[in-house]
Amino acid sequence: MYGMVNKAVQDLLISKHGMEVWLRIKAKAGVEDEIFISNQAYPDDVTYRLVGAASEVLALPAAQILHEFGRWWVLETARHGYGHLLKAGGRNLGEFLQNLPNFHTRIMMIFPALQPPEFQCTDAAPGQVRLHYRSHRRGLSAFVIGLLHGLAEMFAVTAEISQEQSLDAGADHDVFLITWKETETA
Ligand code: HEM
Structure with missing residues (x-):
């Protein structure tokens, strides 16, 4: 998926849980990118790994994270950027x-x-x-x-x-x- 999706996952997690938790999630997901480039296509696997790692680190079901991400996508990412x-x-x-x-x-x-x-x-x-x-x-x-x-x-x-x-x-x-x-x- 385009980098804008991973960047939005990052924005949501930093905003709700802080930078330190985000860095733990990113490390657990094995994602080494310093930044996500919005208009560059990334393998879907990166997004799935980030959601999976967030689910483990936050001890929340992946479905709950995806649900929250959907709201965030519309109300924050899309509304402010698009x-x-x-x-x-x-x-x-x-x-x-x-x-x-x-x-x-x-x-x-x-x-x-x-x-x-x-x-x-x-x-x-x-x-x-x-x-x-x-x-x-x-x-x-x-x-x-x-x-x-x-x-x-x-x-x-x-x-x-x-x-x-x-x-x-x-x-x-x-x-x-x-x-x-x-x-x-x-
Ligand atoms: C301006 C607002 C929006 C933008 C810029 C946008 C853009 C994108 C992008 C970049 C992806 C990743 C797919 C890829 O990179 O191949 C995506 C996926 C997706 N979008 Fe949108 N989107 C927007 C609004 C919406 C809305 C309002 C909905 C539905 C209610 C929606 C439903 C989805 C779904 C379900 C996916 C997951 C991909 C899949 O199911 O295969 N999007 N969108």
Whole structure:
């Protein structure tokens, strides 16, 4: 994944747990990079090792770290670094989710080696969307749930997100049901 992802993991961990803990996590992960270059592609393994090491050092399930990272990605990384892209995604949660299948297409113009996730929306109704997620990567469903919570927070709505199907449990792909109160203003 692009270095911006690893840099965001680093920013989250330093901000929540401090530099000393981050250096322990990085050492445990066997990552020797002094810095991550945002627009350079790194092997996915680097990101997975950082999350795995954070899980060990902090004694927290990896899913909890991925969930927290998803919220952080939207509310900190994307909002502060790529606000214009987020704004173009939609004026409210429903619109943003409907546009999500095409969202990374714009990002590929900036990061041409991007290997983006694949999203599809079905059963859209006021305050509800069923989101289908496919990727060649494994184990990121908690990240997606964290991203969705981050988006709901960004649009200041209270959303419930439930995972209806899971690739890890043998389904063809992950499916999430997102429901929220239509109180948002455009
Ligand atoms: C401006 C905001 C965003 C930027 C710049 C961005 C960029 C990226 C980048 C660089 C990656 C790593 C993939 C690679 O390097 O090959 C990635 C992965 C991913 N993004 Fe985004 N993204 C943004 C917002 C979102 C949002 C809002 C969602 C969904 C709610 C999302 C869902 C994902 C997922 C699930 C992955 C993991 C890759 C996978 O599943 O295979 N992203 N994104």
